[in-house]
Amino acid sequence: MPYELRLFLVGAAAVIDTALLLSICERSNWRRTALPIVALTIGVWLFHGGEFANLLLLHSIGEWAEAARWVAMSTMSVGLLLMPCAMLHGVLRVMGSGFELNTQFRPVLLLSYAPLILLPSVWFALSTPPNEPFLDRVDGILWQYLVFASAVNITAVVVFHLQRARAESQELRRFLLAMESFLAVLTALLIVAFGFMDSSWREPDSPLILAIVLLPVAPAVLFSYFVIRYRFMRLVVERTLVYGVIMAAALLFHHLILYRIAEPLADRMRIDLGILEGTIVFLLVMLYSPIRQRVAEALHYLMGRSRDDIRRRTRELAVEMWQHVADEPETLGRWFVTNVRESFQLESASAWLFDESDEAFVEICDESRIGSSAIARLNRALESHSHVSCRGPSASNQAACELLTELNSSLAVRVAHEGVSGLLLLGRGRRAKELGDEETNAILLLVELFAITLHNHYLQKRQIDAERRAAQNEKLTTLGLLTSCITHEIKNPLSSIKTIATLLGERTGADDENAEDVKLILEEVDRLVNTTAQFLKFARPASKGSEATDVATVFQGVIHVLSHLAKKHNVQVEASIAENLPAITCSEETLRQIAFNLVLNAIEATGTNGHVDITVRQQVDAIIVNVRDDGVGISDDIRSRIFEPFVTGKTQGTGIGLYVVRRNVEELGGTIRCESTPNRGTCFTVSLPLDMLRGKLDGVD
Numbered sequence: 001m002p003y004e005l006r007l008f009l010v011g012a013a014a015v016i017d018t019a020l021l022l023s024i025c026e027r028s029n030w031r032r033t034a035l036p037i038v039a040l041t042i043g044v045w046l047f048h049g050g051e052f053a054n055l056l057l058l059h060s061i062g063e064w065a066e067a068a069r070w071v072a073m074s075t076m077s078v079g080l081l082l083m084p085c086a087m088l089h090g091v092l093r094v095m096g097s098g099f100e101l102n103t104q105f106r107p108v109l110l111l112s113y114a115p116l117i118l119l120p121s122v123w124f125a126l127s128t129p130p131n132e133p134f135l136d137r138v139d140g141i142l143w144q145y146l147v148f149a150s151a152v153n154i155t156a157v158v159v160f161h162l163q164r165a166r167a168e169s170q171e172l173r174r175f176l177l178a179m180e181s182f183l184a185v186l187t188a189l190l191i192v193a194f195g196f197m198d199s200s201w202r203e204p205d206s207p208l209i210l211a212i213v214l215l216p217v218a219p220a221v222l223f224s225y226f227v228i229r230y231r232f233m234r235l236v237v238e239r240t241l242v243y244g245v246i247m248a249a250a251l252l253f254h255h256l257i258l259y260r261i262a263e264p265l266a267d268r269m270r271i272d273l274g275i276l277e278g279t280i281v282f283l284l285v286m287l288y289s290p291i292r293q294r295v296a297e298a299l300h301y302l303m304g305r306s307r308d309d310i311r312r313r314t315r316e317l318a319v320e321m322w323q324h325v326a327d328e329p330e331t332l333g334r335w336f337v338t339n340v341r342e343s344f345q346l347e348s349a350s351a352w353l354f355d356e357s358d359e360a361f362v363e364i365c366d367e368s369r370i371g372s373s374a375i376a377r378l379n380r381a382l383e384s385h386s387h388v389s390c391r392g393p394s395a396s397n398q399a400a401c402e403l404l405t406e407l408n409s410s411l412a413v414r415v416a417h418e419g420v421s422g423l424l425l426l427g428r429g430r431r432a433k434e435l436g437d438e439e440t441n442a443i444l445l446l447v448e449l450f451a452i453t454l455h456n457h458y459l460q461k462r463q464i465d466a467e468r469r470a471a472q473n474e475k476l477t478t479l480g481l482l483t484s485c486i487t488h489e490i491k492n493p494l495s496s497i498k499t500i501a502t503l504l505g506e507r508t509g510a511d512d513e514n515a516e517d518v519k520l521i522l523e524e525v526d527r528l529v530n531t532t533a534q535f536l537k538f539a540r541p542a543s544k545g546s547e548a549t550d551v552a553t554v555f556q557g558v559i560h561v562l563s564h565l566a567k568k569h570n571v572q573v574e575a576s577i578a579e580n581l582p583a584i585t586c587s588e589e590t591l592r593q594i595a596f597n598l599v600l601n602a603i604e605a606t607g608t609n610g611h612v613d614i615t616v617r618q619q620v621d622a623i624i625v626n627v628r629d630d631g632v633g634i635s636d637d638i639r640s641r642i643f644e645p646f647v648t649g650k651t652q653g654t655g656i657g658l659y660v661v662r663r664n665v666e667e668l669g670g671t672i673r674c675e676s677t678p679n680r681g682t683c684f685t686v687s688l689p690l691d692m693l694r695g696k697l698d699g700v701d
Helices: 003-024 027-032 035-056 063-097 107-126 139-166 170-196 207-214 217-230 239-269 273-287 289-303 307-324 329-343 372-384 398-406 437-508 515-539 551-568 588-606 657-667
Strands: 349-354 360-364 389-391 411-417 420-426 548-550 572-577 583-585 611-618 622-629 671-677 681-689
Touching: 003 035, 003 207, 003 217, 035 063, 035 207, 035 217, 063 107, 063 139, 107 139, 139 170, 170 207, 170 217, 273 289, 307 329, 307 437, 329 349, 329 360, 329 420, 329 437, 349 372, 360 372, 372 389, 372 398, 372 411, 372 420, 389 398, 389 437, 398 411, 411 437, 420 437, 437 515, 548 551, 551 572, 551 588, 551 611, 551 622, 588 611, 588 622, 588 657, 588 681, 657 671
Parallel strands: 572 611
Antiparallel strands: 349 360, 349 420, 389 411, 411 420, 548 583, 611 622, 622 681, 671 681
């Protein structure tokens, strides 16, 4: 067999043993590794390492070369003797406690390594005669070693077979079966080679010798495979070591095989092999995209120091973002844009959030030069090509790339997740550099988390609103039931009181001195009857009604009634009611309730010497009512809940009036909203759609 091939195969085996030994010696694997495994790995490593050194020194001459060969062969002998000792230790340990790692240490098992005391005699045998092969030098003790190693292997096969039947893990059963097969093959090969074949196969370049030398690497490869594939025995093998093994084996193959074959060809053609190989590697890197990307990543990690910082800042922002899930979109967006700009040291960062009509309802912009039309065009350009992002001159989307250049930006990212829509626009990094792959990937991840956080905010808000409405409905149901019961109980006594008072009035006559008292009793009873009727109306759902109600007449009547209260507080009320307004198909009482509560609240809110402005007009598809005052306004926390029951800004208010207004408006198919500015007043706007209206052309006078 060619010398170079033997050198390459033994060297590759030594590299594999080295990687496995380094993995086992990792600090994270110390507590999960049994002593027999470590000793067996060291034995295989010493054997292959010594044989590799011996092959390297094969053609060397001189006293130093003989001394070096003796050291290499002595190393081989240590490995050869340590392997069966470690195997015996492992077998005895398995027989006593199975495959449990955390077992009590038994010093008696160290007797398995007693054969190591023979090493000095082996080393002495290796010193004479010089320049002889290894097997010839140890021929005197070879048979004792073969008997010991074969007995240990056969015992291991039997023990592993028995343990395999008891093993619960399928991976462990597979591993034991593979080990049984390997040990059986190795033992059979040794018995056949040394017991039944002549000595001609013992030549150093014999293929059988090479096979026997390489066989111990098989369990190392098998063990590494099970650790990587199934995390066998909870050990961890670093993939970088695996890559290192592959690279070292490739270098060995190149130097020992490929270079030796190609060198004569290069001399004949007068071509520098190094330049040719470099050109081929360069072309592979440039033309094959996966290799180019891996090389770029490796160079980034080798030469760049900011990668760990970028990932650390990304993790910190991702964790901190979840703490802002309760913030409003504008607050969350401003926090996100500010932190992204500072974390990645960008020139600028801006964001836009869009509603269903693609109009920006939240705008966080660093520069006033960026117009909404350009942002809308950029968003459409990305969306039309289903692109999540667009980065500088490398963008495949030509329209988006031109817009980025126009806006002097480096990266545009769409914010899109289940109803959340927006756009993030980022400037260049430090020293006007374009954003790299690492920064871009980190920003894309953060944008996805930002969109998910916004979506969760809306879900949380809807859940809170639903819970609040459920609690309010429960309160209102209880209040309505209580009101109905109390009203029912009051009506009967009132009927009796009114009947008796009426009879007393008929008996006493108009000239009696108690006639005025009886009249007062009847008036108070009527007032209580009207009050209970109002309570019943509140407890029952409002009715839309079927009669045609004139909006102008209702509002003019309400303004006339409340004008006395306005004069009392010196409040100026101005009304602008359009002519020829269509009539509304609803009960007059419902519309009067809406108008009365809005105008009354405005008069009370504006205070002394205030001003109330009332406007009623028709738009294309609705009648719009505006009731505006110049009072102190409503605070933000109350304004967001102003239409909920029992919520009021008045010191003695009940919080029922505006709730009734909203309920009536919504039952008529309309909408109501409140706008308020501190110390400048409040405006309530009611919109009633045209599908609830009937004009005079439909027969309403």
